[in-house]
Amino acid sequence: MAITLTPVALERVQRFVAQTPGALGLRFGVTRTGCSGWGHVADLARDERAGDTVFEFDGVKIYVDATSLPLVDGTEIDFAKQGLSETFTFRNPNAAAECGCGESFTTSADAA
Structure with a gap:
C-alpha cells in the first residue's frame, strides 16, 4: 500500500504545508461526484482522524481515510501547469474508466 508524489507534486505540497500554520501534511481521498461516480480530493490535513492510514513520502x-483507501491505494500524485492553470493530477491504478472530462472515475468494483 502506498500513495506517492512526483518530485513536482512533492515540492508543491511541501511549500503548501510550510506556508500553512497547523498543516500536518496532505489529506487525500475520494468523494462521490461527476458522471462516473468518484472524484479525487486533495487538501491540507489539519488533523489525524480515526481510521486514517498515514503514509510518509520524503x-x-x-x-x-478508510473509505477512500481501497479506491486510491497505489495512486501517484503529480502537479501540472497547463497554460494559466495549475492542478494536481492523479495516476490511479484502481480507476477502470474516467468520464469524458476527466473529473471522475469508476473502479472495477463499481462496474460489478
Missing part, C-alpha cells in the same frame, strides 16, 4: 505525511 518527509510529507499523506492522510487517507
